[in-house]
Amino acid sequence: MPTYEETGDAPVLGRGVRRTVLAMGGCSVVIGVATVTWPDKSLGAVGNLFMFSLLCGAVSLAAVALGSNLSRFPRALLLFAAVVSLVTATLCFRAGNWTLLLAMWLGLAWSVRGIAHAVAGVWDDDEVTGRGKQELFGLVTLAAGVVIAIAPFGSIEMLAVVAGGGMTVFGVLEVWTAARSPLAVRSAESEALTPDEHLTSVIASAGGSGGRAPD
Numbered sequence: 001m002p003t004y005e006e007t008g009d010a011p012v013l014g015r016g017v018r019r020t021v022l023a024m025g026g027c028s029v030v031i032g033v034a035t036v037t038w039p040d041k042s043l044g045a046v047g048n049l050f051m052f053s054l055l056c057g058a059v060s061l062a063a064v065a066l067g068s069n070l071s072r073f074p075r076a077l078l079l080f081a082a083v084v085s086l087v088t089a090t091l092c093f094r095a096g097n098w099t100l101l102l103a104m105w106l107g108l109a110w111s112v113r114g115i116a117h118a119v120a121g122v123w124d125d126d127e128v129t130g131r132g133k134q135e136l137f138g139l140v141t142l143a144a145g146v147v148i149a150i151a152p153f154g155s156i157e158m159l160a161v162v163a164g165g166g167m168t169v170f171g172v173l174e175v176w177t178a179a180r181s182p183l184a185v186r187s188a189e190s191e192a193l194t195p196d197e198h199l200t201s202v203i204a205s206a207g208g209s210g211g212r213a214p215d
Helices: 013-037 044-068 071-091 099-123 131-150 156-178 183-193 195-208
Strands: none
Touching: 013 044, 013 156, 044 071, 044 099, 044 156, 071 099, 099 131, 099 156, 131 156
16 A cells, blocks of 8 residues: 655545555455465465455545545546446455466456556655655565566465465555554544643644634
8 A cells, every 4th residue: 555645735545544454454464364364275365365365455445436536547547446446346255166266366366456556646746744754665666566466376375475475464554554544643642732732732833824813
């Protein structure tokens, strides 16, 4: 998940979007760890875990696409990536006994998501201050998707370990992004202030925004 920061006076991730990304990131971490540690891995069980992971990714992408302050094209691209994740989640559920087919669907979803994040970072270069991290995340996700899609996995255990590790890393990045968004940081700072300090901060902000101090 890219590092969305501020655009002007408003954070790109609003409160509802931030909470959604935080929740889906936590779910991705749990699913990733479960995928790696699942005992007696079967194709059906791993396919179901892949499906849940892609559903979490689809929800996170859709939340950012529909509720963020990004411009129109990046939002449309992220929404398209959410639809691809949703479709491939269904295909993972119905992959049957084909390990390579399961890997291909997961790799396709990650590749599309990576392209969406990278392009969004380039497109909104005047608005998103964390665009460099966003582009890097997109390229890493794209590379992981390509590796998963084309690597000749000989067993479901190897696929589960590699894919589960990727899910865990992506989930941690989503949690970190949501926790470090400007809205979350400002809220934590406000809670740490005493009433007098908070009032002083509000008055100073009004003055810095062009407010006129009384004569």
